[in-house]
Amino acid sequence: xxxxxxxxxIYVMGKQSEVPYGVTIMKAMEYAGYxxxxxxxxxxxxxxxxxxxxxxxxxxRLKVGLACATMVEDGMHLTQIPFYPANKAVYNLExxxxxxxxLLKYYPEITRCLGCNxxxxxxxxxxxxxxxxATAQRGDIEATAHQSFDCIMCGLCASRCPxxxxxxNVGILARRLYGRHIAPRAxxxxxxVDEIRAGKFxxxxxxxxxxxxxxxxxxxxxxxxxx
Amino acid sequence: xxxxxxPGCTLHVKAKDLDDSTRAALAALGLELTELPxxxxxxxxxxxxxxxxxxxxxxxxxxxxxxxxxxxRLVTVCSFCYHVLKRVNFAFRNRTEARNKLxxxxxxxxxxxxxxxxxxxxxxxxxxxxxxxxxxxRRLKGLKVACYYGCTLSRPxxxxxxxxxxxxxxxxxxxxxLGAEPVGFxxxxxxxxxxxxxxxxxxxxxxxxxxxxAASRQGAHVIITSCPLCRYNLERxxxxxAGKGESEARLPVLYFTQLLGxxxxxxxxxxxxxxxxxxxxxxxxA
Amino acid sequence: MVVTCTVKVAGxxxxxxxxxxxxxxxxxxxxxxxxxxxxxxQNPYLCMQCGLCSASCTGVGFMDLLPxxxxxxxxxxxxxxxxxxxxxxxxxxLTCTARCPRGLDVSRVMEALRVINLRKxxxxxAPEGIPEELLTEIPQMALTSxxxxxxx
Numbered sequence: 001x002x003x004x005x006x007x008x009x010i011y012v013m014g015k016q017s018e019v020p021y022g023v024t025i026m027k028a029m030e031y032a033g034y035x036x037x038x039x040x041x042x043x044x045x046x047x048x049x050x051x052x053x054x055x056x057x058x059x060x061r062l063k064v065g066l067a068c069a070t071m072v073e074d075g076m077h078l079t080q081i082p083f084y085p086a087n088k089a090v091y092n093l094e095x096x097x098x099x100x101x102x103l104l105k106y107y108p109e110i111t112r113c114l115g116c117n118x119x120x121x122x123x124x125x126x127x128x129x130x131x132x133x134a135t136a137q138r139g140d141i142e143a144t145a146h147q148s149f150d151c152i153m154c155g156l157c158a159s160r161c162p163x164x165x166x167x168x169n170v171g172i173l174a175r176r177l178y179g180r181h182i183a184p185r186a187x188x189x190x191x192x193v194d195e196i197r198a199g200k201f202x203x204x205x206x207x208x209x210x211x212x213x214x215x216x217x218x219x220x221x222x223x224x225x226x227x
Numbered sequence: 228x229x230x231x232x233x234p235g236c237t238l239h240v241k242a243k244d245l246d247d248s249t250r251a252a253l254a255a256l257g258l259e260l261t262e263l264p265x266x267x268x269x270x271x272x273x274x275x276x277x278x279x280x281x282x283x284x285x286x287x288x289x290x291x292x293x294x295x296x297x298x299x300r301l302v303t304v305c306s307f308c309y310h311v312l313k314r315v316n317f318a319f320r321n322r323t324e325a326r327n328k329l330x331x332x333x334x335x336x337x338x339x340x341x342x343x344x345x346x347x348x349x350x351x352x353x354x355x356x357x358x359x360x361x362x363x364x365r366r367l368k369g370l371k372v373a374c375y376y377g378c379t380l381s382r383p384x385x386x387x388x389x390x391x392x393x394x395x396x397x398x399x400x401x402x403x404x405l406g407a408e409p410v411g412f413x414x415x416x417x418x419x420x421x422x423x424x425x426x427x428x429x430x431x432x433x434x435x436x437x438x439x440x441a442a443s444r445q446g447a448h449v450i451i452t453s454c455p456l457c458r459y460n461l462e463r464x465x466x467x468x469a470g471k472g473e474s475e476a477r478l479p480v481l482y483f484t485q486l487l488g489x490x491x492x493x494x495x496x497x498x499x500x501x502x503x504x505x506x507x508x509x510x511x512x513a
Numbered sequence: 514m515v516v517t518c519t520v521k522v523a524g525x526x527x528x529x530x531x532x533x534x535x536x537x538x539x540x541x542x543x544x545x546x547x548x549x550x551x552x553x554x555q556n557p558y559l560c561m562q563c564g565l566c567s568a569s570c571t572g573v574g575f576m577d578l579l580p581x582x583x584x585x586x587x588x589x590x591x592x593x594x595x596x597x598x599x600x601x602x603x604x605x606x607l608t609c610t611a612r613c614p615r616g617l618d619v620s621r622v623m624e625a626l627r628v629i630n631l632r633k634x635x636x637x638x639a640p641e642g643i644p645e646e647l648l649t650e651i652p653q654m655a656l657t658s659x660x661x662x663x664x665x
Contacts, residue, residue, distance in 0.1 A: 455652045
């Protein structure tokens with residue numbers, strides 16, 4: 001590729017488009033005339049709404065990325081998979097027990113995992129998806145919660161699973177069970193809430209409420225910043 | 228000395244007592260186990276279709292990860308895990324096509340270098356049953372034990388290498404070393420019904436009942452096994468489910484590692500043993 | 514000629530051999546036998562019908578067709594075999610395999626008959642059909658093994 005080249009050729013769902021070089025897949029698709037109603041959210045790589053699969057010339061491997069965070073390349077074949085059908089279990093978290101039985105009750109299909117590792121290979125967050133399904137399968141809710149913590153629920157794992165598992169739903173159930181029933185309560189938080197309730201900070205807050213905008217700005221700019 | 232260990236899914240919660248008693252009993256014999264840092268389900272069953280390599284990938288990865296640790300050995304106690312890992316390892320060593328295909332899916336190249344060991348083999352080869360005999364604190368004299376291998380440990384014989392396909396004897400050798408008496412038990416490698424408990428519970432209940440009755444006829448006080456599913460089927464199914472009412476052949480079913488732990492005088496809590504088992508055993512020998 | 518293959522097990526939709534299903538469905542008995550040979554890697558014609566497999570079988574008391582007959586129908590290429598429930602009652606204990614005087618791996622033949630069904634979506638064990646008490650109580654290994662052998 002020459003430095004002068006200003007555009008690249010991409011194929012969106014098989015249709016060829018010339019798009020500017022150096023932009024994200026999302027920008028390129030908009031340039032090519034696509035308008036996003038779904039499959040686009042934060043545009044900053046966090047919300048997981050714009051899962052995209054693509055292949056590059058000369059490589060049979062299926063690649064994935066978030067459309068808002070992946071650059072276009074010449075000859076790329078791509079399509080978005082912003083949603084993949086998934087049944088979401090409905091439960092009352094308070095009433096659940098943080099046990100293997102609960103995981104199996106809502107998602108018995110986790111025991112169908114074949115260990116093919118395609119979910120881990122495809123995860124745009126580079127999470128150990130297969131491993132967190134393995135820990136779920138053996139009832140280690142804490143490990144599942146930790147290993148799936150950075151999941152953005154894009155659903156690409158579910159699109160690749162030969163056992164038809166919806167991994168991200170299993171992950172969020174584990175994180176909820178962990179957060180509600182397993183993680184130790186934060187002692188300092190409870191103490192601070194008690195202090196607030198007891199009115200320890202009322203005077204300070206009243207003082208802030210009385211301040212002018214300029215005073216507040218000055219205070220804000222002079223605040224301690226944690227490194 | 229610390230040996231790589233693959234517990235298997237069921238041992239994390241449902242058969243925690245098998246995991247606990249295995250670690251405790253082996254530790255008491257100077258054999259420390261270290262759980263693999265990361266592992267998945269082994270697949271539980273070996274795929275019998277020639278062209279099903281997908282069913283072997285998970286076990287292949289477990290073996291490849293164990294190989295990375297450099298010890299050259301991997302210990303697993305669950306009968307299903309042992310069966311699958313052993314056969315997949317056999318395929319790596321003996322079937323070129325399987326080795327090539329599976330390596331396509333692995334992150335690390337693997338050639339079957341790892342030696343898979345059941346704790347029974349480990350005790351026999353690294354401790355020795357004759358040495359064990361001298362280290363047993365509480366001789367289980369008078370206790371009649373039915374050694375139940377189930378269907379997965381010894382078949383197919385050429386792949387499993389666990390003795391005769393229908394008459395392995397390694398568990399009896401252990402029992403004898405503990406001072407107990409292994410009974411002649413022709414049902415020792417018959418199947419308990421296995422996963423048919425999900426598909427046809429009556430079938431599994433019928434088989435489990437038959438196994439219990441056969442052990443009882445031989446005057447056994449206790450059945451030992453290394454399979455959590457055998458234990459589940461034997462303990463839970465026969466009453467009622469078989470339509471035969473309360474079984475007269477109600478025998479306690481223990482993991483062999485629990486019996487070993489009792490003989491080594493390990494505390495019941497480290498063996499995951501309820502006191503009612505200990506009472507039952509005491510009564511049996513009285 | 515319209516050949517209809519009516520595999521129906523445990524309430525699953527029968528697979529019909531109309532144009533769109535062609536190629537996904539074993540149609541003739543001869544094709545079934547060929548598939549079984551390919552998938553199992555066994556030569557069913559080695560079977561001499563001694564019946565030792567039936568005598569050894571774990572599930573025999575619950576089967577409508579005993580393993581010996583299953584072997585015979587594979588030899589004969591009778592595609593009704595695919596609809597038989599006996600093939601789903603095998604617990605792959607490998608006793609038949611250990612005992613066969615002709616060295617046949619009978620359990621692989623049984624598995625091939627299941628696999629032909631499973632590969633076109635005919636299954637007998639569905640996660641959603643398992644009662645909650647059993648699901649939460651049974652060792653996971655039963656679920657994993659059951660799904661691998663009996664669900665697609």
